Amino acid sequence: MKQLILAEKPSVAKDLSKVLNATQKHKNYYEGPKVIVTWALGHLLGLKMPEDLNKDWQSWQMETLPMIPKYIGTKPLPKTRGQLKTIQQLAKRNDVSEAVIATDAGREGELVARWILEYVKFDKPVKRLWISSQTNKAIKEGFSKLKPAKEYDNLYYSALARAKADWLVGLNVTRALTVKYEDNLSAGRVQTPTLSLVRQQEKKIEKFRPQNYFVISLQVEDQKAKMNQKNPYAITEREAAEKLVKELGQQKGTVTEIVEKEKVEPAPLPYDLTEIQREANARYQFSAKKTLSLVQSLYEVHKIVTYPRTDSKYLTSDMKATMKERLQAVSDFAPEVKIYIKNGGQVRQTKVFQDSKVTDHHALLPTEQRPRYEKLSNDEQRIYSMIVSRFLGLFAEPHKESQQKVTVIFGSQSFTFRQAKILTAGWKKTETATSQIQWQKGMRIQPDFSIEKALTTPPKPLNEGTLLGLMEKHSLGTPATRAEIIEKLIKSELMERTPNGLQVSPKGKQLLELVNPSLVTPELTEKWEKQLEAIANGRYSGKQFLKEIEEDTKKLVLEVKQSEQKYQDFSITQKKCPECGSFLREKNTRDGKVYNCTNPECNYRRRKDPKVSNHRCPQCHRKMEIIDGKNGAYFRCKYDGTTEKMPTKNDRKKKMTKHEERRLLKKINTQEEPQESALAQALKAAMEKE
Incomplete structure (x- = not known):
């Protein structure tokens, strides 16, 4: 008899099949003497949509809201029916x-598998593989310790409750807003309060008014200290600063x-996902999604x-035994690693071992598998280096320093000097100490003051790193979903990435004014997330949670219906459609920005900016734009104005490829050259005619 093993991706299924001796490869699975390994790429199933449940819900109408089905159920996703x-x-x-x-x-992984097994009506025993790394050793150990799937029922109930809650809140509120204000306005249980966090920071920046102030500092040898003040911005006039300095x-x-x-x-302790996303954003400007993708690649x-x-x-605590083997895998990462191995892989930061603080998975660590650095991309190497450096900190001595705080009094004013002497560098091996002054109590100090003009600085816009920190603080989403939420807000044109940070679009600003106040603040969503966590831990009922969500959904829809807010579609431009005269709407697409006609009966559509092709200008050799002209598309160089006709499909077929060109040249070059010249052959032919 055989086990049917359901992995999430083909790449993971391939790794499992190698370890489990499933050597027969088929199109959609691997098979061996004792196992069949298949995968759930694309997740295969999703919750049914409103139109699948009720004919009245096919059209978006306010009268049919809220939609509260007794049972939602799942349906196959069209692209993965074969699997x-x-x-x-x-x-x-x-x-x-x-x-x-x-x-x-x-x-989420639990939900994917349970839905599939439920859909195929699997009625035989089900077990669970629970591993935290994809090495051969981890896979073998995991399969030797399989647990009954029932032990993970609460995790499934939590995932199911989360999916249904998002369906109820997201679809109902989105439909209500879209119908009422006649534009695609997407709201959600997590995405709306996340958008609000970005907007709150923007409001602080908008309210900010810069203010000049003056700073008085005291110089002693090569150290400088600012004058202590309750309000550091209190001195706003230079005359006042000069008068005070004169007195002092x-x-x-x-x-x-x-x-x-x-x-x-x-x-510092090893990374969790949110912290490495935040730090990678600060160091390398990586998006949360990119960092997750890189770590996922290092893992899978x-x-x-x-x-x-x-x-x-x-x-x-049972991971203590694996520390030395992990160290040996990164023995060439830094010189100190060999010292840590000689010490028997002794972890100095023992507080890292806390069973009660490990939920589904422990912190991010290197595995026992030695890295092949030549196979890693530059970005993968950066992320791997961050993970290993944090891991090595567990074996390093703590950083010790002697700190000295010195108070100097001039009349009624005080100045505080700080200096530190490093006793043990420990894990901060590159940090240098400040220069030392031999302070003594009662020591007399010569007056050496300076005045500097300064300007108050506005708060900084949120970037992905700071937004992830706020999402974590307010329990918005999970480490696995936060990157996806940020991407969804950008894709739905509610938020934009700019060189300075994240910015709420005009559409997003309006949405926050139109949507329910309880969805804008994170408190309601924070309460829901804590309840979902309690369901996963068996401390709360999934049915009770959904009952409360249904009641909240009814209130949210009623609030939208009764709202008297006005909406202006900022995406509608003043440009007119050349076919029907209606105004054009600007829209972001994968292909760049486009103009669509606002008239639902008109199909006019054009790009806002010309598309840049890979076709090179014959004059300056830069990439040419594709222009849609009256007689069809053509190439144009925006630098020197050169235009070229765009080849048709037949022209492209006629055009010789480089491969064909090489073959033809080879054929010509290998042909036997004539023994006589062309002139001799012509004379010979003329004489024969005579």
């Missing part, structure tokens, strides 16, 4: 005795207090890091 059919056939085989869920070890300069200062303490700073393809979608920075 679903394969799984259905495999599940019905007589030689299949049980199934093993080997999808991603998390809430009439006497010597006195060192009134010296406070010394030893500061011990352990290395290269198998050199552990499961990426983790919300924990801690490790379980």
Whole structure:
């Protein structure tokens, strides 16, 4: 008898099949003597849409809202029907005795597998593979410790409740807003409060008014300290600053207090997903989605890091035994690694081992598999280096320094000097200490003041790193979904990426004014997320949660219906359609910005900016634009105005490829050259005619 193993992706199925000796490769699965390994790429199933459940819900009308179905159910996704059919056939085989869920070890991975097994009506035992890395060793150990799927039922109930809640809130509120204001306005349980966080920061920036102020500083040897003030912006006039300096300069200062303490700073704990996304954004300007994709590649393809979608920075106590082997895998990463190995891989930061703080997965770590650096892209190497550096901090000595805080009094004003002496560099191996002054209590200080003009600075716009931090603080989404939420807001034209940070679009600003106040603030969503977590831990009922969501949905839809807010579509331009005279609407697409006619009966559409082709200008050799003319499309160089006719399909077929060109030249060059010249042959032919 055989196990039917359901992985999430073909690449993971391939890795599992190698370890489990499933050497027979078929189009949609691998098979071996004891196992059949298949995959759920594309997730195969989704919740049914309103039009699948009720004919009255096919058209978007306010009268049919809210839509509260008794049972939603799932339906196959059109692009992956073939794979679903394969799984259905495999599940019905007589030689299949049980199934093993080997999808991603998390809430969403559990949902993917359970939906599939439910759809194919699998009625045999089901077990769960739960691993945190994709190495051969981890896979073998995981299969030797398979657990009954029932132990993960609460995780499934939580995932199902989350999916249904998003359906109820998202579809109902989006439909209500879209119908009322006659434009595509997308709202959601998590995405709307996330958008609001960006807008709140923008409002702070808009309210900001720059203000001049003056800073008084005291110089002692090569150290400088600002004058202590409750309000650092209090001195707004230079005359006032100069008057105060003149008063202070009439006497010597006195060192009134010296406070010394030893500061011990352990290395930071390993990364969870949100923190590495934030730091990669700050260091390399990577989007949250890009960082997740890179860590996922290091996990799945290269198998050199552990499961990426983790919300924990801690490790379980049974992982102590694996530390030395992980160190050996990165022995050539830095010189100190060999010292850590000689010490037996002793972890100095022992507080990292806390079983109670590890939920589904432990912190991001390197695996026991040695990396092949030549196979990593530059960006993958950057992320891997970040993960390994944090890991090595666990074995390093803490950073110790002696800190000195010195208070100098001039009349009624005080200045505070700080200096530090490094006792043990530890994990901060490159940090340098400040220069030292031999302070003594009662020491007299010569007046040496300076005045600097400064300007108050506005708050900075949120970038993806700071937004991820706020989302984590307010429990908006999970580490696995936060990048996807940010991308969705940008795709739906509610938010934009700019060189300075994230920015809410005019459409997004209006949405936040139109949507329900309770959806704009994060408190309601934060409450929902905590309830979902409680369901996953078996401390709350999924049915009770959905009952509350249904009531909240009814209130939200009623609020939209009764709202008297006005809406202006900022995407409608003053440009007129050449075919019907209606105004054109500007829209972002994958192909760039386009103009669409606002008249629903008119199909006019054109690009806002010409498309840049790979066709090169014959004069300046730069890429030419494609222009849609009255007589069809043509190439034009925007630099020198050169135009060229665009070849038709037949022209492109006639055009000789480089391969054909090489073959023809080879044929010509290898042909036997004539023994006589062309002139001799012509004379010979003329004589023969005579």
